[in-house]
Amino acid sequence: MSGLEAHLETGVTTTCRCWALTRRDGVVMGFTDHDRELVFDGIAFRPDTGLSALALQQTTGLSVDNTEALGALSDAAIREADIEAGRYDGADLRAWLVNWQDVAARQLLFRGTIGELRRAGGAFEAELRGLTDALNVPMGRVYQKSCSAVLGDRDCTFDLETPGYVSEREVEEIEGNRVFRFAGMGGFDEGWFRHGVIRVQSGAAAGLVGLIKRDRSEGAGRVIELWHPLRAEVASGDALRIEAGCDKRMVTCQIKFGNLLNFQGFPDIPGDDWTITDPTKSPRLDGRSRRR
Known part of the structure; x- marks a missing residue:
């Protein structure tokens, strides 16, 4: 039995919630609904943010766990300017149930990311999305004439540190x-x-x-x-x-970046009119409009 379970079995508990938020720029922030600061995992969880959370909904299967976090905007914690700048979009968040008398007795209840974030009247409300939310992202490759890679990513492999770019x-x-x-x-x-x-x-x-x-x-x-x-x-x-920018065309990949071997498009794929057309004598079936 864990330390937290043993503590809960006593029937008289001293528990609170703690949240650790990690933004995509690496900034880590800690919050708690206890009335004093708690420290664990190298993070100081501050009580002066007014952060609280609604009931956590967790289910089996592949449905998305969800909850919401509420809090006050302040210069010392979450600022409206940072929300407006998008610094909290997609931020990682973890939530624990903690025995504030012995922070080693704790249980991770939730891990996910911040979804939609709303603010009004000096406060904010953030939708929290569980780890299974990633399963809603479409996967697979798109077959198209233009390149599907992002310049410099692992599919493109082009080194943007090359002089001149x-x-x-x-x-x-x-x-x-x-x-x-x-x-x-x-x-x-x-x-x-x-x-x-x-x-x-x-x-x-x-x-x-x-x-x-x-x-x-x-x-x-x-x-x-x-x-x-x-x-x-x-x-x-x-x-x-x-x-430097890339317009996803094969000729750009070849001439501007010298990276044709890693081009991720299909320039010779037939156009839509080729796939649905009836037999015809037309010499060109590449999807472009024809001038009469």
């Missing part, structure tokens, strides 16, 4: 956390970074990533525009890492 510089001018203007970007052709990413390395938006929609020249300068604004304030002088 990354520009590290500071923010010069920015509009709406979306449009970056630079005095010049020598050594990189216009459009080189289109479909690439901007990674913010310092400042309030450190750790955030934006997808590049356009990369164009403007006079002697350069303009890089994101699809969506970054979800935290970016200021002049913040450090950026700008990575």
Whole structure:
């Protein structure tokens, strides 16, 4: 019998709940509904966050365990600006039942991730998703003309540290956390970074990533525009890492990156009209519209 089980058998218990939250940027935070700080596993679980949880629903089979966590927003713990920036999206969370008189007597009750997170009136409400939620993710390979890999991932294998594919510089001018203007970007052709990413390395938006929609020249300068604004304030002088983009075409993989052997698309796959057509004398059946 474990220490916690023996304690519960006594009928007079001194238990509380503790939560450990690990964000994707590596920040670890501890919370408890006890009235004093508890420490175990190298984590300090703080009582001043107002965090609490609703009843945990756990079932057998492959259904998703779920619960919700409620808490107060504060500068000392969970800040509204960090929620807005998406820093808690997909964060890992563990929950224990703990004997606060002997923290070695504890039981892990839940492990999962944060799903939908809502905030209002100085408080937040977070949906917690169990480990079986990952089983809802579609698996398998998509057969399509364009490449299905992400530039630099294990399927693509291209090394972005290769000279000429990354520009590290500071923010010069920015509009709406979306449009970056630079005095010049020598050594990189216009459009080189289109479909690439901007990674913010310092400042309030450190750790955030934006997808590049356009990369164009403007006079002697350069303009890089994101699809969506970054979800935290970016200021002049913040450090950026700008990575080259790939439009997923075979010719781009071959000429721009010299990585054709790892191309993950199927450029010669028949188009939809080829698979459903009746016999015809048409010389081209590749899915494109025909001009008459």
